[in-house]
Amino acid sequence: MGPPQDPEFLSDGLFKHLEAEGFVCSLPARATLFMESDVPRGVHVICTGHVKLTVTSREGRGLIIRIIGPGEILGLHNCITGAPYEMTAQTLQSSRVSFVKREDLLGMLRSNPEVCLCATRRLSKTCHEAYSQVSSIKFSQSASEKLARFLLTLSAENGPAKDSADVLRVEMDLTHDEIAQAIGASRETVSRALATFRNKQLANLTRSMLLVKNRAELEKIAGLSRSGNGPSDDAKKRASLAAVRPARWHAGWTGSRQVS
Numbered sequence: 001m002g003p004p005q006d007p008e009f010l011s012d013g014l015f016k017h018l019e020a021e022g023f024v025c026s027l028p029a030r031a032t033l034f035m036e037s038d039v040p041r042g043v044h045v046i047c048t049g050h051v052k053l054t055v056t057s058r059e060g061r062g063l064i065i066r067i068i069g070p071g072e073i074l075g076l077h078n079c080i081t082g083a084p085y086e087m088t089a090q091t092l093q094s095s096r097v098s099f100v101k102r103e104d105l106l107g108m109l110r111s112n113p114e115v116c117l118c119a120t121r122r123l124s125k126t127c128h129e130a131y132s133q134v135s136s137i138k139f140s141q142s143a144s145e146k147l148a149r150f151l152l153t154l155s156a157e158n159g160p161a162k163d164s165a166d167v168l169r170v171e172m173d174l175t176h177d178e179i180a181q182a183i184g185a186s187r188e189t190v191s192r193a194l195a196t197f198r199n200k201q202l203a204n205l206t207r208s209m210l211l212v213k214n215r216a217e218l219e220k221i222a223g224l225s226r227s228g229n230g231p232s233d234d235a236k237k238r239a240s241l242a243a244v245r246p247a248r249w250h251a252g253w254t255g256s257r258q259v260s
Contacts, residue, residue, distance in 0.1 A: 014118035015071065017108060018045045022098030029173060033074065033089040033097065040078035040085060042101040046070050049095025050172060053087045054181065064182035067092070067154065067172075077123055079105050092173045093208075146183040147193045148222035151203050155212045168212035174205065 022045055027033075033044050036056060046068060053065045053074075065087055068074070074089055079102040091097075109116045155168045180190045197203045202218055204211045212218065 014115050014122065015045065015073065017112070017115055018043060018073065018100045018105070019047060019098045021104065021108070022100040024096065024098045027091050027095050027097055029091055029093045029095075031091045031095070033091070034085050036086065036088045037084045040075050040082070040102055042099055043076055043079055043105055044074040044089065045098040045100065046072045046074070047096040047098055049097075050092040051089050051095065052092055052178065053089055055087045062181050063184070064178055067174075067182070073122065076105075076119060077126070080109075080119075080123075093171070143183065143185045143189045144193050144196070145222055146185065147179070147190065147197070148218045149224075150179065150183050151197075151205070151210065151212060152215070152218055152222060152224070154210055155215070168215065170210040170212075171208060172205075172210045173208050174210075175207075179205075 024047070027049075033051065034040075036054075048070055050067055050069050051072075051074070052067050054062050055065060056062050075085065077083075078085055109119055154172060155170050176190045176194065177187045179194075180187045183190070185193075194203075194205055197218075200214075200217070202212075202214045202221075204213065
């Protein structure tokens, strides 16, 4: 069973309207929702599954900006401004996505003040998360610290579930290379750090599951642990975790309605 959806997102009118009005499609893993520099045709509402957002350098090197889950809306600011997509979006696992055409979205925002306010709140939250993510990158020093932050963020943003041993579990299909892209390290460095975390019983990442076995120790490595009863000196770092929380439809994909 996948992680629970973000209650904050699900409670707003924008998500509900878009999910109800969109063209719903079931997509396989590694399906491209849209590509970097594409002209926005509409927004993608993530109902189930996870999506990675990547950018590519002139040399062709990829960098994962974020990994998002259910409750997120992709391309909102692009549809409002008309600016091309800044990144590529690709599913990490079988996902259910609702697509709403740009003209339908704009008509909804013009006619419904509540939905328009919800869109403004989402855009503000996205802006805040971008600032926090920059701070997180600036604060992080070692590869182990960056990896610990990344794993903690995945478990925090994607609604971890606890099994009988109090292990935090997140269904996530990520390769070592993709994690390296996400934290700005080499694949070899990530593999060594993950092996160390596994040997120390801190965390384990399989092909389809993240297990966080000792959150307190990971927080220490990430520089997020508290001392005494007062707030941590690294409170700003802890807050930054919230930040780390292409439109091409192939004939083989199925859904309740097919996107043209």
